[in-house]
Amino acid sequence: MNNTEQRRKYLDALVDSLNRVKRFTDGLKRQDFMQNELVIYATMKALQDAYSAAIELSRLSHKKPIKLDWEGLRKKRNKFAHSIGDDIEPDFVWQEATVTAKKILKIIEENLPDS
Numbered sequence: 001m002n003n004t005e006q007r008r009k010y011l012d013a014l015v016d017s018l019n020r021v022k023r024f025t026d027g028l029k030r031q032d033f034m035q036n037e038l039v040i041y042a043t044m045k046a047l048q049d050a051y052s053a054a055i056e057l058s059r060l061s062h063k064k065p066i067k068l069d070w071e072g073l074r075k076k077r078n079k080f081a082h083s084i085g086d087d088i089e090p091d092f093v094w095q096e097a098t099v100t101a102k103k104i105l106k107i108i109e110e111n112l113p114d115s
Contacts, residue, residue: 003060010057015108017050021101025094033097034090043097044080044088050101051077066111068104076100 001009024043025033033039051073058070076096079088 007057007060010053010060011108013053014050014057015105017046017053018101018105020046021050021097022105025097030094030098033094040090040093044083044093047093047096047101048077048080050104051080054104066107068107 021043024039024046028036028039033043054068054070054073055077058068058073
């Protein structure tokens with residue numbers, strides 16, 4: 001797989017995971033989210049997958065394809081990946097799902113071609 005194909009693979013994984021986060025949380029009120037352990041953990045996993053894909057995408061090129069806080073995403077991915085039990089507050093997951101994930105999707109949609 002060449003570099004372009006790898007970038008597309010990770011970009012697709014990033015977008016797919018962020019869309020999954022959106023599906024998990026769309027229509028939910030914060031209070032309902034906070035009371036649904038299954039949705040919280042599914043959202044955490046989808047965010048971890050999204051941030052992992054973002055890390056791989058950023059490693060493939062010295063010139064970053066989109067303007068994102070790559071280091072911040074790496075730190076958040078590590079936080080999700082290395083947490084144990086209830087180390088991560090549901091409020092943090094909610095913020096990432098309802099604010100950060102949507103911002104990233106918007107940036108991607110505005111800056112990258114469809115192909």
